[in-house]
Amino acid sequence: MAHGPAEGITRWLYTTNHKDIGTLYLWFSFAMFLTGGFFAMVIRAELFQPGVQLVQPEFFIQMTTMHGLVMVFGAIMPAFVGLANWMIPMMIGAPDMALPRMNNLSFWILPFAFAILISTLFMEGGGPNFGWTFYAPLSTTYAPDSVNYFIFAVHIMGASSIMGSINIIATVMNMRAPGMTYMKMPLFVWTWLITAFLLVAVMPVLAGAVTMMLMDINFGTSFFNAAGGGDPVLFQHVFWFFGHPEVYIIILPAFGVVSQIIPTFSRKPLFGYSSMVYATAAIAFLSFVVWAHHMFTVGMPIAGELYFMYATMLIAVPTGVKVFNWITTMYRGAITYETPMLFCIAFVILFTFGGFTGLMLSVAAADIQYHDTYFVVAHFHYVMVAGAVFSGTAAVYYWLPKWCGRMYDETMGKVQFWLAFIAFNITFMPQHFLGLAGMPRRYADYGLQFADWNMVSSVGAFLYGGAQILFLYNVVRTIMYGEPVKEAKVWEGAEGLEWLVPTPAPYHTFIRPPVVTSSAAGEDEWSISGATPHVAFKAAPGAG
Amino acid sequence: MLKRALALFLSCLSLMGTTSLGADGDDPSMGGGLTNLNMPKGVTEVSQVAYDVHMLMMWICTAIGVVVFGFMFYVMYAHRKSRGVEAANFHEHLGVEIAWTVVPALILIFMAIPATSALLKVYDTENADLDIKVTGYQWKWQYEHLGEGIKYMSEMRTSIDEIEGREPKGEHYLREVNQPLVIPVNKKVRFLITGNDVIHSWWVPDFGVKRDAVPGLFTAAWARVEEPGLYVGECTELCGKGHPFMPIVVEVKEEDDYNLWLAGKKEEAALYASTIGKQWSHEELMSKGEDVYKISCAGCHQADGNGISGIFPALNGSSIVQGPADGHIAVLINGIAGSSMQSFADQLSEVDIAAVIHYKRNTWDNSVGDIVQPIDVLNFKTAQ
Ligand code: HEM
Ligand SMILES: [Cu+2]
Ligand SMILES: [Cu+2]
Numbered sequence: 038m039a040h041g042p043a044e045g046i047t048r049w050l051y052t053t054n055h056k057d058i059g060t061l062y063l064w065f066s067f068a069m070f071l072t073g074g075f076f077a078m079v080i081r082a083e084l085f086q087p088g089v090q091l092v093q094p095e096f097f098i099q100m101t102t103m104h105g106l107v108m109v110f111g112a113i114m115p116a117f118v119g120l121a122n123w124m125i126p127m128m129i130g131a132p133d134m135a136l137p138r139m140n141n142l143s144f145w146i147l148p149f150a151f152a153i154l155i156s157t158l159f160m161e162g163g164g165p166n167f168g169w170t171f172y173a174p175l176s177t178t179y180a181p182d183s184v185n186y187f188i189f190a191v192h193i194m195g196a197s198s199i200m201g202s203i204n205i206i207a208t209v210m211n212m213r214a215p216g217m218t219y220m221k222m223p224l225f226v227w228t229w230l231i232t233a234f235l236l237v238a239v240m241p242v243l244a245g246a247v248t249m250m251l252m253d254i255n256f257g258t259s260f261f262n263a264a265g266g267g268d269p270v271l272f273q274h275v276f277w278f279f280g281h282p283e284v285y286i287i288i289l290p291a292f293g294v295v296s297q298i299i300p301t302f303s304r305k306p307l308f309g310y311s312s313m314v315y316a317t318a319a320i321a322f323l324s325f326v327v328w329a330h331h332m333f334t335v336g337m338p339i340a341g342e343l344y345f346m347y348a349t350m351l352i353a354v355p356t357g358v359k360v361f362n363w364i365t366t367m368y369r370g371a372i373t374y375e376t377p378m379l380f381c382i383a384f385v386i387l388f389t390f391g392g393f394t395g396l397m398l399s400v401a402a403a404d405i406q407y408h409d410t411y412f413v414v415a416h417f418h419y420v421m422v423a424g425a426v427f428s429g430t431a432a433v434y435y436w437l438p439k440w441c442g443r444m445y446d447e448t449m450g451k452v453q454f455w456l457a458f459i460a461f462n463i464t465f466m467p468q469h470f471l472g473l474a475g476m477p478r479r480y481a482d483y484g485l486q487f488a489d490w491n492m493v494s495s496v497g498a499f500l501y502g503g504a505q506i507l508f509l510y511n512v513v514r515t516i517m518y519g520e521p522v523k524e525a526k527v528w529e530g531a532e533g534l535e536w537l538v539p540t541p542a543p544y545h546t547f548i549r550p551p552v553v554t555s556s557a558a559g560e561d562e563w564s565i566s567g568a569t570p571h572v573a574f575k576a577a578p579g580a581g
Numbered sequence: 582m583l584k585r586a587l588a589l590f591l592s593c594l595s596l597m598g599t600t601s602l603g604a605d606g607d608d609p610s611m612g613g614g615l616t617n618l619n620m621p622k623g624v625t626e627v628s629q630v631a632y633d634v635h636m637l638m639m640w641i642c643t644a645i646g647v648v649v650f651g652f653m654f655y656v657m658y659a660h661r662k663s664r665g666v667e668a669a670n671f672h673e674h675l676g677v678e679i680a681w682t683v684v685p686a687l688i689l690i691f692m693a694i695p696a697t698s699a700l701l702k703v704y705d706t707e708n709a710d711l712d713i714k715v716t717g718y719q720w721k722w723q724y725e726h727l728g729e730g731i732k733y734m735s736e737m738r739t740s741i742d743e744i745e746g747r748e749p750k751g752e753h754y755l756r757e758v759n760q761p762l763v764i765p766v767n768k769k770v771r772f773l774i775t776g777n778d779v780i781h782s783w784w785v786p787d788f789g790v791k792r793d794a795v796p797g798l799f800t801a802a803w804a805r806v807e808e809p810g811l812y813v814g815e816c817t818e819l820c821g822k823g824h825p826f827m828p829i830v831v832e833v834k835e836e837d838d839y840n841l842w843l844a845g846k847k848e849e850a851a852l853y854a855s856t857i858g859k860q861w862s863h864e865e866l867m868s869k870g871e872d873v874y875k876i877s878c879a880g881c882h883q884a885d886g887n888g889i890s891g892i893f894p895a896l897n898g899s900s901i902v903q904g905p906a907d908g909h910i911a912v913l914i915n916g917i918a919g920s921s922m923q924s925f926a927d928q929l930s931e932v933d934i935a936a937v938i939h940y941k942r943n944t945w946d947n948s949v950g951d952i953v954q955p956i957d958v959l960n961f962k963t964a965q
Contacts, residue, residue: 263797
């Protein structure tokens, strides 16, 4: 009955299987990660020394723009959608995603979006050169002609994200196995459910922003054109109304991953499950009402500044709750330090560090000095790279054995971790100093007083790039030659339905839903038909 | 370059041992900057309150970090499986969960108080002694001393040869302008900031002033500088390819010197008005025109007049350039709507406009031969 995948390329083109689509998303995202990384290498090579050496300033800002767009929309977001596709059905005991054909569509339009976007670099007049935040009127009246392709690409990405999120919402709401109540769902599922709502809410706002741009550029409207009675600041409000929730769209699934992995390697249930859920929801809500903290220097009225400052500071409370919960999960556990755990611990430390700088940035009077300098660049790389990318890497090492039935090489994993961790800090720690000392961001060239830390940062960046090649090597090697794993439960301390299915996970899982019974001790016991009962949750999260 | 990398490595080492260090030698191209780790305290009340709340926040965060990470490292050490510990099984504790929600909230309230009073300082723009209008252009600043009738452009002076490495980089690389903004010391100066084309941002770290220069919008910031001297700042909003090349230099003078300077400027303006009507010779116009072209036009249309295909049209061989003088004057005075070819009416004087037009009509492969006089430009302007 359970048939396997089709043969050849059509397997991937026509697939509606959540695992195949998850795999596609993950490889696509990795390809984009390397592409965006290549752009970053161009940037750091040019900034290695003061002066203009390798690329002209015009091309330099196209590189910064493309780097940001490709990393945010091409690397990080699809990576977590890939993880969601692979893991959510397996975590809630569903046979597949709720809307498999739409799933295929939402993936397959993405490569076109990015092909269009990246092709603009080769067009006459060059690619987008207005930063990933594409402020008008630099992105409208003053933009190169290729901006129309950029707008089209953003529309496609938005459509893809919205379809992906609808799918996730429908799956989580309708396809949970009997007995998998909301408050028993693994935290990764929770964070994705909330993220999906954020996406559905804000992607249309982004679409609105680029549509207004399109009208201004081609159809003579003046939404953002001061000469025609429009307002460039309006653009920033619209953009950040999307943009700030967007940064939480990036980080919430990462929180979910970390909340799965830390308990596994601490051999102890997640501390404060329900407060984790509430904190995630609180963060999501707050993320809608703080957007103008990116605009403290546009000259808003003071009442606005004060409001956005206070609201932003508030986000630190639920964020703090999460960090405390992770650390308390480790407290009195029996911790081992496999590669996924190392990445998660680095995540907790570096993300918290980025949270501290975030808190500093939220103080409007100080932000006047930080804004649009390398201090901000350092802040968001601590939260996005050490946050999202580290947790994504952790997730791959953690679930790879389940996906392909082979174990990665622990030593090589650790080498990659330490290389990434050290190189990351060499790259981005000095950027705090550069920003405080006065170096603005998006500069193709800089004064001599910034020379040394820029050189340090560039060296770190090349090393960090090397760490990613090592990551690719590790993954490919594991898939091809890794030590075979047979146990369903790959990690000693792992809990959750995904560890109930055989390793490697068969093409179809949970064709019949898993069954839950209550043990004498009041713990949930999950089993799949035919197999001996297997305790999946020692203590049902949230039940205690 | 290897030498520099080595020097850098050595100074990194010395940084570990001592805090006063290394690379800031006598040779400016040796850079330095390893000791530039923190925000400058600056020379105004606003920059000082910004510095104070920055430091306060930093120390609070450091303290929280020490406690949180200290506990975490202890746990990571003490509760390792390899030490033979047994994992506990608890997963909730209402008391601590409430505590770590409430305590951070209290710390935040404590932070919000100085943060609020600092912000009130920033916004205290009333009762200024003088007003300066600051306008951002691609890629230069214009300053106008309101009520004095004085207005000038401030552009970077660092040459393209220094930038592209054909000449050694000077001490003030990217931090030098042809005409700094001049303001008096100990006076409350209000800056009224706006943009002409795209958004720029006017930042002088030592003043604690950073304000976006948005087209169509005027916003106010202020500074009362306590020490005379030269202060350098940068544009901090991406504004196109010249973004790193529009530095800000402010010269703060004693009040008497400032008044002298102002009087000098006014005299210059009067002198200029008298040359507008004069008939200029071909040679005079060509040499002045070349200067203007290099500074104001070559950035887009390129020094050889051939532009960049697809973005900036070639002026060499252009029919507008070689056509009737009035059409050409119109382009410069009105700009070309919907493109980055802006109006130069407020940026360049009539003499400059006439000179650059005359220059373009008679250089490269262009040779029109007639002479465009400043008075023609003035007449065109007044006729509009
Ligand atoms: C404690 C939590 C956080 C606070 C209080 C905070 C605060 C801020 C503030 C005030 C800014 C604006 C700085 C400026 O431009 O002057 C900023 C920028 C930014 N933050 Fe955060 N942040 C937090 C967490 C995060 C997270 C979790 C992410 C993403 C994963 C993130 C991503 C970014 C990005 C991308 C920017 C720069 C946007 C740009 O201008 O390109 N932040 N943050
Ligand atoms: Cu934000
Ligand atoms: Cu700029």
